[in-house]
Amino acid sequence: xxxxxxxxxxxxxxxxxxxxxxxxxxxxxxxxxxxxxxxxxxxxxxxxxxxxxxxxxxxxxxxxxxxxxxxxxxxxxxxxxxxxxxxxxxxxxxxxxxxxxxxxxxxxxxxxxxxxxxxxxxxxxxxxxxxxxxxxxxxxxxxxxxxxxxxxxxxxxxxxxxxxxxxxxxxxxxxxxxxxxxxxxxxxxxxxxxxxxxxxxxxxxxxxxxxxxx
Numbered sequence: 001x002x003x004x005x006x007x008x009x010x011x012x013x014x015x016x017x018x019x020x021x022x023x024x025x026x027x028x029x030x031x032x033x034x035x036x037x038x039x040x041x042x043x044x045x046x047x048x049x050x051x052x053x054x055x056x057x058x059x060x061x062x063x064x065x066x067x068x069x070x071x072x073x074x075x076x077x078x079x080x081x082x083x084x085x086x087x088x089x090x091x092x093x094x095x096x097x098x099x100x101x102x103x104x105x106x107x108x109x110x111x112x113x114x115x116x117x118x119x120x121x122x123x124x125x126x127x128x129x130x131x132x133x134x135x136x137x138x139x140x141x142x143x144x145x146x147x148x149x150x151x152x153x154x155x156x157x158x159x160x161x162x163x164x165x166x167x168x169x170x171x172x173x174x175x176x177x178x179x180x181x182x183x184x185x186x187x188x189x190x191x192x193x194x195x196x197x198x199x200x201x202x203x204x205x206x207x208x209x210x211x212x213x214x
Contacts, residue, residue, distance in 0.1 A: 004037075013041040019057075026066045033059045035077075047087040053099070054080045075104030075111065083118070091124040109146035109154070115139045128180075129167040136160040150194050157191045180209040 004017025016038050023031040035057035043049040057077040061070040083097025101114040120134035142154040164184040170177030188201040 011042075015039040015041070025064055028064045028066075029062050030064055030067065030070060031059060031061050033057050049085045050082070051084070051097075052080075052082045053097075072107040073105050073110045075106060077104065078102045081116075093122045095120045095122070108144040109142060111143040112140045112154075113143075114141075127168070127171065129165070131166075132162070132164045134160075134162045134164075136162075149196060152193055154197065155193050156197055159189045160186065162186045178211045178213075180211065182207045182209070 001021075002017055002019040004015060006013055006015045016036065018036050019034065021031070021033040022029070023033075035055065037053065037055035039051060039053045041049060041051045055078070057079075059073070059075060059077055061073045063069070063071050079099055079101040081097055081099030083095060085093060085095045087093050095118070097118045099114075099116045099118070101116070103110075103112050103114065105111040116136060116138035118134065118136045120132060123131045125131065137157075137159050140154075140156040140158070145151055145153045162184060163186075164182055166180055166182040168177050169179040169181055184205045184207075186201075186203045186205070188203070190197065190199055192198045
């Protein structure tokens with residue numbers, strides 16, 4: 001759950017927000033998280049805008065039968081980043097951003113530093129339809145080795161690619177134009193110097209959004 005708002009001014013647009021998350025694993029509380037975030041947006045020209053982000057999140061893990069050592073991951077996450085949006089042509093835009101994250105934990109082998117780059121292309125099609133292609137490579141460098149697994153400090157190289165397509169349901173009936181259907185496919189691949197942490201994941205998702213005009 002998240003709550004926020006945007007305050008617009010001639011100088012910069014400011015968007016503060018607060019979020020809370022509750023994650024269940026095998027029907028048992030696994031993680032609770034909460035914290036504030038801030039985003040600043042500045043338009044430099046009709047085609048170019050820049051933005052900056054900052055956030056803090058408290059992450060509290062609970063032991064479960066599946067993960068009896070989960071509480072060792074409890075800690076604070078700090079992140080900051082910057083990026084730009086550029087209109088390449090009518091209906092076609094490019095977004096590039098960089099984010100630096102520091103993840104704390106009770107045990108140093110669960111704490112890491114993350115460098116992430118995000119590149120996405122958005123194409124607006126006819127009748128309110130759109131397509132988005134995004135690529136996110138990132139590097140996670142852990143603070144120390146986990147002696148129960150390996151004497152080496154863990155380093156993960158991950159790659160995420162996502163393709164999304166959205167369309168209002170007005171093509172079925174004009175009365176459904178306030179509904180937006182989005183379909184997405186995501187490919188995720190992780191390489192690691194610790195073989196236990198290398199894997200590939202494929203995900204297909206769908207969402208239905210209703211726009212309410214007040």
